Amino acid sequence: MSLTVNGLDELKKLAGSDLGTSEWIEVTQERIDTFADATGDHQWIHVDPERAKDGPFGAPIAHGYLTLSLFIPLFTELLDVQGVTTKVNYGLNKVRFPSPVKVGSRIRLTARLADVEEVPGGVQITVEGAIEIEGATKPAAVLQSLSRFYA
Numbered sequence: 001m002s003l004t005v006n007g008l009d010e011l012k013k014l015a016g017s018d019l020g021t022s023e024w025i026e027v028t029q030e031r032i033d034t035f036a037d038a039t040g041d042h043q044w045i046h047v048d049p050e051r052a053k054d055g056p057f058g059a060p061i062a063h064g065y066l067t068l069s070l071f072i073p074l075f076t077e078l079l080d081v082q083g084v085t086t087k088v089n090y091g092l093n094k095v096r097f098p099s100p101v102k103v104g105s106r107i108r109l110t111a112r113l114a115d116v117e118e119v120p121g122g123v124q125i126t127v128e129g130a131i132e133i134e135g136a137t138k139p140a141a142v143l144q145s146l147s148r149f150y151a
Helices: 008-013 029-039 049-053 064-069 071-076
Strands: 003-006 017-021 079-082 086-096 106-119 122-133 141-150
Touching (some): 003 008, 008 122, 029 064, 064 071, 064 141, 071 079, 071 106, 071 122, 071 141, 086 122
Antiparallel strands (some): 017 106, 086 141, 106 122, 122 141
């Protein structure tokens, strides 16, 4: 369920708040193959299901950067900022991939708005997130994401 805020002042008030948890999404072989085509990373561990069965994970796994790229659609389920002109990704402070995402797994995001700081013309937010794998003890990714919102 998305939390909607209107403008930068409302966003600033959320600093330090838990944003909740997104819905689950399935990581399919088709999604992995499409990512491989877009990036040119066709390593067998991702795109060759037959060979990957005998690999270290027993199945194809998603690219770490595919998992990371899903942060944005998962995050937009949690927070909708209205009343701004521009929203941009600014970068990442920290990213780790503690556990692989096997094809057919479902993932979701749990996030916290760690900080909101003023920048010229707007604010920069720091979001601490964990992309969880259904049934797994370790997350697929943990990260600190930076985004900017301009008035």
